[in-house]
Amino acid sequence: MKRILVVDDSRIMRTIVKNTFLGLNIPCEFLEAGNGVEALRLIAENSVDLILLDWNMPELSGIDFLKRVRTLDSYKDLPIIMVTSEAAKYNVIEALKNGATDYIIKPVNEKIFAEKISKFNF
Amino acid sequence: MEQYIQPFIDSCSNVFKEFLGLELSPDRPYFTEKDTYAEWDISAVIGLTGEARGAVVISMKKSLARKITGILTGETHEEMDDIVVDAIGEIVNIIAGNAKKGLEESFRIVISLPTIILGANHSINWPTEKARIIAIPFGVFENDFFNLSVAIESVKGG
Numbered sequence: 001m002k003r004i005l006v007v008d009d010s011r012i013m014r015t016i017v018k019n020t021f022l023g024l025n026i027p028c029e030f031l032e033a034g035n036g037v038e039a040l041r042l043i044a045e046n047s048v049d050l051i052l053l054d055w056n057m058p059e060l061s062g063i064d065f066l067k068r069v070r071t072l073d074s075y076k077d078l079p080i081i082m083v084t085s086e087a088a089k090y091n092v093i094e095a096l097k098n099g100a101t102d103y104i105i106k107p108v109n110e111k112i113f114a115e116k117i118s119k120f121n122f
Numbered sequence: 123m124e125q126y127i128q129p130f131i132d133s134c135s136n137v138f139k140e141f142l143g144l145e146l147s148p149d150r151p152y153f154t155e156k157d158t159y160a161e162w163d164i165s166a167v168i169g170l171t172g173e174a175r176g177a178v179v180i181s182m183k184k185s186l187a188r189k190i191t192g193i194l195t196g197e198t199h200e201e202m203d204d205i206v207v208d209a210i211g212e213i214v215n216i217i218a219g220n221a222k223k224g225l226e227e228s229f230r231i232v233i234s235l236p237t238i239i240l241g242a243n244h245s246i247n248w249p250t251e252k253a254r255i256i257a258i259p260f261g262v263f264e265n266d267f268f269n270l271s272v273a274i275e276s277v278k279g280g
Contacts, residue, residue, distance in 0.1 A: 011204075
């Protein structure tokens with residue numbers, strides 16, 4: 001059973017992301033965080049296999065969370081996929097440069113998730 | 123600024139289609155004034171900063187906001203609860219974020235978190251000085267309407 005951390009300040013979006021992911025029929029359980037600070041706490045307390053990370057959030061944004069996490073050796077190989085409305089190329093490049101494993105532009109759908117997740121050994 | 127408006131119209135139409143499965147009928151855009159009191163019940167505002175300054179606002183009646191939220195949750199929403207506020211805020215966030223792609227040749231924009239204004243006859247505090255506000259009316263369902271309003275001005279080169 002894989003454990004996936006969904007980080008998004010929108011509760012409705014966390015549910016949509018989870019439901020879209022569940023449509024792939026991959027056995028998994030979810031943890032949820034509403035911002036980067038909560039996400040840092042959750043990964044310190046739990047082992048996770050994948051993080052789905054929004055960009056714009058209060059407290060600590062997704063991009064700042066990403067930068068912080070990638071400075072820590074224990075998380076340098078953890079798959080982190082940005083799931084964000086930020087569609088400009090310069091945003092995609094910034095995220096990838098700072099260690100995002102992949103990038104999904106909202107609105108999300110199963111096809112895109114399936115394509116991205118197929119790269120991992122899930 | 124008219125050339126900067128089309129990415130928002132395209133983004134709004136695409137987001138409603140992809141996210142909600144709804145086809146929109148955009149009507150003719152028109153200029154509006156800062157102090158115009160809206161006839162809407164909810165507005166969700168995203169501030170634009172970076173190489174441009176302005177805001178994008180989606181405004182609608184509460185009946186439409188509840189209906190749209192119901193599409194996302196699969197439930198009926200009788201009140202303007204936190205879930206409705208969350209849904210409308212997320213929709214304007216996705217519209218603004220997606221519109222950045224169509225504007226990336228012109229300037230780099232940073233979008234804010236959404237701010238929600240609730241209540242009849244509310245007004246918007248527009249963060250622009252020179253830019254005029256363009257309102258784009260959209261028809262949806264049989265007889266529902268909402269406005270997407272955009273004000274944007276370049277601040278590149280000081």
